[in-house]
Amino acid sequence: MRKFRRLAALSAFFAAAVFCVPAFAQAARTWVSGVGDDANPCSRTAPCKTFAGAISKTATAGEINVLDPGGFGGVTITKAITIRSDHIEAGVLVSGTNGITVAAGATDTVVLEGLDIDGAAGTGLNGVNISSGSAVYILRCDIRHFSQNGVNMAATNAGSRLFIKDSLVNLNGTGGGGPFGGVNVQGNGNIASILNTVVDNNTGFSIQVGGGGGTGTNQVALANTILNAAPIGLNILAGGKAFSIGPSNIVSGSGSFTSTFPFN
Secondary structure (H helix, E strand, C coil): CHHHHHHHHHHHHHHHHHHHCCCCCCEEEEEECCCCCCCCCCCCCCCECCHHHHHCCEEEEEEEEECCCEECCCEEECCCEEEECCCCCEEEECCCCCCEEEECCCCCEEEEECCEEECCCCCECCCEEEEECCEEEEECCEEECECCCCEEECCCCCCCEEEEECCEEECCCCCCCCCCCCEEECCCCCEEEEECCEEECCCCEEEEECCCECCECCEEEEECCEEECCCEEEEECCCCEEEEECCCCEECCECCCCEEECCC
16 A cells, blocks of 8 residues: 555656646757648647747747748747748738847847748838847848838847848838838948848838947948839938948949948
């Protein structure tokens, strides 16, 4: 009888311990699928449905991968993370809100690669809205149809960096109260680098650079980039700076670079 009681007590202890363990630990790599389910652990064989569902199950500095085509919804990013799609349709379609919001820590790096970010015929706000973070990389992304800016770099921590490469930013800035347009760089001494990118047919401007505040000047540097079909190509506000790296950029609309640096 005494032995039976000890076994019963031990079984109860282990049962309680099992219920105290979280269902899913955060993983360094997670997966999303158009036919996934956010109740899943976001593994390769049991993927999640949305980026928002996957991010809570992904460890800091981890990576969310797209397994097959789908629409994965908007997401707010508050930590270092990579969201990557390797030539698979990875849609972010939003209305009445930002497509992707980056509100990460001052030392966090965020990578967005291969995403199709759409503002639902001009009803979304900003395609990518950056309010804080150390660096944001936008690689091979299409960002379009937002009422405000395709990319709004407005990090309040000093000296944040934005990199846009091999991307298309078009048909943004259709809402009132602007001007709004393609890529807007404001905040506190932020630096944007844009390479091999087309910024086309945005309503207010292609690129806007704010004057900055506090500890630094906002700056943007462009190489092999086309700014086209906006009334203002470069809108450089008081204190802002825009640099052309070599004679590699095509700019239509008003405005001019602060200076041009030769190729070395």
